[in-house]
Amino acid sequence: MIRLNASDPGFGHAFNELVNARREAEPQVARDVRMIIEAVRQDGDNAVQAFTDKFDGHDLDASGWRIEQAECEAALDGLEPGLRAALELARDRIAAYHEKQCPADSDDTDDAGVRLGARWRAVDSAGIYVPGGRAAYPSSVLMNAVPAKVAGVRRLVMVTPTPKGEANPLVLAAARIAGVDEIWRIGGAQAIAAIAYGTERIDAVDVVTGPGNAWVAEAKRQVYGVVGIDMVAGPSEIVVVADAKNDPDWIAADLLSQSEHDPTSQSILFTDDAAFADAVSAAIDLQIGTLATKDVARASWDANGAIVLVPDLAAACPLVNRLAPEHLELAIDDPDQMFPLIHHAGSVFLGRHTPEAVGDYVAGPNHVLPTGRRARFASGLSVLDFMKRTSFLALDGEALAAIGPAAVALAEAEGLPAHAKSVALRLARAG
Amino acid sequence: MIRLNASDPGFGHAFNELVNARREAEPQVARDVRMIIEAVRQDGDNAVQAFTDKFDGHDLDASGWRIEQAECEAALDGLEPGLRAALELARDRIAAYHEKQCPADSDDTDDAGVRLGARWRAVDSAGIYVPGGRAAYPSSVLMNAVPAKVAGVRRLVMVTPTPKGEANPLVLAAARIAGVDEIWRIGGAQAIAAIAYGTERIDAVDVVTGPGNAWVAEAKRQVYGVVGIDMVAGPSEIVVVADAKNDPDWIAADLLSQSEHDPTSQSILFTDDAAFADAVSAAIDLQIGTLATKDVARASWDANGAIVLVPDLAAACPLVNRLAPEHLELAIDDPDQMFPLIHHAGSVFLGRHTPEAVGDYVAGPNHVLPTGRRARFASGLSVLDFMKRTSFLALDGEALAAIGPAAVALAEAEGLPAHAKSVALRLARAG
Incomplete structure (x- = not known):
């Protein structure tokens, strides 16, 4: 963790370094991914099967290529009732929020007698990638699948790796709740290639969304243009702007909720009170030890965490805009006064009772958001990612x-x- | 040109070949482009200057890095009045159409007391690429710049190569009319790299749009994620669905208006009348000889043109959907009856008096449209490409x-x- 003071002479340089720090690995995966995609284009199912055997450790012919609806239904039936209710609440609230995004068609005739319009339609099919293993999140299933279904996608495909053949029941239950139509037990770049180009068994889709590791991200980038994709995603980040009237424990937990995702995640606090900064820092150190995710959270906070002391909170706004963070909390009394000064952020959480985590799960807006300063030009996942517009003239x-x-x-x-x-x-x- | 008859036994196979024909070159430019981008990232202006010297044949220090507003003003003043009026009509109509695309913000509180919203803002800056030389089109300047300005982009940058230092006055006049703020006399992958990453002289932009050759297209693909881009563009195409009541000359001209763009362009006619097909084919052969663009038009029509005879015009719709064409004319009496059957097309031109070319210039909708079957999932350029959405919660x-x-x-x-x-x-x- 670094501490910066905006009043220090070297601040400009140090903050530049924070803004420009590349947390995104540029691994040498492009060539491997190109090879995998080419193999799937050439050899179809055989290549997919071989890569699955190699990377996930199971034979698709034995474990089954598809996960059937009955298995999802069983996973849903097996859920603890409170968890099922939580997933259903999340699904309903996400659907309600995204329904408001559905764009209106237009059809007007102007003074010159020219009829002009625009017609929106859902894509025919979409594929969502859902990671397996440790980072298997049912919330990601909902956040990707629900907007697709709200958009009107008729064929919604999910691909998810099942290491050694084991699927995550929570993910299957979420898929059932979200209305996923077709699930394939495949992952990695080979899964992206299979749904982008199609194989003997798997029909190609039109749009591919969803989180994944560096191979999956690179594969999505490589098939961009063959299909639509949601975005190039990087490590997650949160910025919290907080005054001294906050409970340091609350703010510490908010910062750690990002740190615990991944060692490359980033959490940054802006405050105008040095004693509050100390208190949050101390609270973080205390809380980390109690977390089951302490190793990840510690690694992230140590390497990428930052506390920036500003002379007043308004001074934080231009700095926040340079970071263009994925998540931004404004933990102050009158966040609506500050919000207009924030030009670039994926999602903003207003006030002291709006922890970012509530947005990750149940509030309704999408948790798939632009990272790595991309909020300068990119938006969170929405129904528009699953639709296309046809203009027309008469x-x-x-x-x-x-x-x-x-x-x-x-x-x-x-x-x-x-x-x-x-x-x-x-x-x-x-x- | 090939002729197909949907009633022939081999039609399915032949039509598949037409759909899957790859007109997009996959040139081995990726490595060159990667090298150019890397050089610009490392050496900034020096690299840009060296590549401009090499590819465009002029020294930027001598010819001038920027084209000043005064030069654009002079170009505008020098325009023949009818042409100026045409550009201004186009600008006004494009602006009027795109203003209707501006998305509405939302801010609602639901039954649970949760306040949820979405706020749209323009990106701070955008760069548009405008090709130089033969394919220097003022209409492309308007189609890219006007939506950016309607979106509210404050800093609109244009890059355009000036072979041997010569700029196209029509392009400069269009830039002036469209409100471009800043013009750099650079092109190719080096220009894309310069505006995506920034150099000593040139500030980076947030979004890059505009047409270009294979190097430019590959450079845009490579910087995607560092900045937003409009789309991966390929050769242009038109599909015309026409009955025998059309004047064959009109339909021939419509098909040729696509063929004359580039040898890789594609024009396809669907009709239910064999004699009409013959008449259009003959009209094309006659008209081609009269065109100043005859070499390109002939090459394109010979290599990529197609006439498909269908038993009735409704049978054309599923075939059109498989092609998902950039442009689609429905030259029939009641196009509104057929339009709902068309699921995938970039832009649709309804009726006998709506030639595609009117949409290229002055009608209002954007002429930057998805090509190569991408209308399955992509849309034409719009104000949304120059805006981003921030979701918020309280x-x-x-x-x-x-x-x-x-x-x-x-x-x-x-x-x-x-x-x-x-x-x-x-x-x-x-x-």
């Missing part, structure tokens, strides 16, 4: 007479005579 | 008491104790 002879001559002039200026002719021929008939 | 103690316990349950089930604790500590205080 002119009659009169409307074409109104705007067609300008098209002819521009086409001729651009040296495209057939463009000009396709309009001019119709204008001649009208005249 | 809970008080009561709202947290309502939904927090479910978050605690899920966090514990996922093995993330600090997540659970950040909620539970607040619940304990409330209780």
Whole structure:
């Protein structure tokens, strides 16, 4: 953890380093991934089977390629009732939030008599990647699958690796609750290749979303353009802006909720009170020891944690904008006054009773958010990632007479005579 | 050009080949582009200058790095008045169409007392790539720049190569009309690298859009994630569905308006009338000879053109959906009856008086559209490409008491104790 003071002379340089620190590994996986994708394109199921055998340690012919709905149903039935209710509450709230994102079509005729519009439709099929093993999160199933279903995707495919053939029952239960249509017991770059290009058994999808390790992320990047993808994701991060009126324990827990994800995660506190900074730092050290995730949280906090002392909290805003964090808590009395000063953040949590974790699970907005300063230009996952827009136009002879001559002039200026002719021929008939 | 008949026994196979034909070169440019980007990241302006010298044949220190507003103003003043009026009409109509795309913010409080919302903001800066030389199109300047300005982008940068130092006055005039803020006389992968990563002279942007050759397209793909990009673009294409009541000359010109773009462009006619197919084919052969673009149009039509005879026009719809074309004309009496059957197309042109070219220039919808079957999942360029959404949440103690316990349950089930604790500590205080 580093402590910075915005009033120190060397602060500008030190903060630049914090902003530009590359926590994203650039592993030499691109070549391996290219090889895996090529193999799946060439050999289809055989390649998928071989890679699964090699990386996940089971033979798909023996363990089964697909996980059937009955198995998901059984996993759901086996859930402790409180957990099932929590998943269902999350599903309902996520659905309610995302329904409001559904875009409206347009169809208008303007003064020139030109009819113009836009029509939104869901993609036919989408595939969501769900990691297996330690980082198997039912909440991620809901956050990816529910928006797809709200968008109207008819065929929703899930791929998830099952190391040694073992599936995570919580993930299967979440898939059932979210309405996933088809589940394949595959993971890694081979799974991304299989659903992007299709194999003998697996039909290709149109869009691929979901978190994964460096191989999965690189595979998504490589198939981008063959299919749509949600985003290039990196390590998670949280920024908390907090005054001294907060309980240091609460803020410590908020910071640690990010640190415990991964050693590359980052948690940063901005405060205007040095004693509060000390108190949070001490609370973190105390809390870490109690966590089952203490090794990860400790590694992350030590390597990437930061506490930045600012002369006043408004001074934090331009610094936060440079970080463009995935998650931002404004733990102050009047967060609505500060929110307009925040230009770049994936998701903002307003006030003292809005811990980021409530957004991870049940509040409704998506927890798939832009990381690594990408909130400057990118947005969280939404129904729009599972839809596409078709623009349309309709002119009659009169409307074409109104705007067609300008098209002819521009086409001729651009040296495209057939463009000009396709309009001019119709204008001649009208005249 | 190939002719297919949907009633022939071998049609399924032949149409598959048409759908899957890869017109997109996969040139071995990835390594060159990687090298150029790396050089620009390392050596900044010096690398940009060296590549410009090598590829564009001029020394930026002598020719000038930037094109100033005065030069654009002069280009605009020098325009023939009709052409200026055409550009201004196009700008106004494109702006009017894109203003309707501006998304609404939301801010609601639900029954549980949870306040949830979404806030859209423009990115701070965007860069548009404008090709130089033969394919220097002022219409592309408008189609990229106007949506950025409608979105509210404050710093709109244009990069355009000027072979031997020569800029295209039409492009400069269009930049002035569209409100471009800053123009750099650079092109190729080095220009994409410069605006994505920044150099000593050039500040980095947040989003990069615009058409380009294979090097530019690959460079955009490689910087995707560092900045936002519009899409992976490929050769242009048009599909025309036409009955025998059309004038074959009109339809021939429409098909050729795509063929004349590039030898890799594709034009496909679906019709239910063999005699009409013959007439269009003959009209194309006649018209091609008259075009200044005849070499390109001939090469494209010969290699990639197709006429598909279908038993009735409704039978064309599923075939069109498999092609998911960039442009689709429905040159029939009642296009609104057929339009709902079209699931995948970038832009649809309804009726006999709506040639695709009118949409290229002045109608209003964007002409930057998904190619190569990407309309299955992608949309045309819009203001959304220049904006990002921040979700937000606000809970008080009561709202947290309502939904927090479910978050605690899920966090514990996922093995993330600090997540659970950040909620539970607040619940304990409330209780």
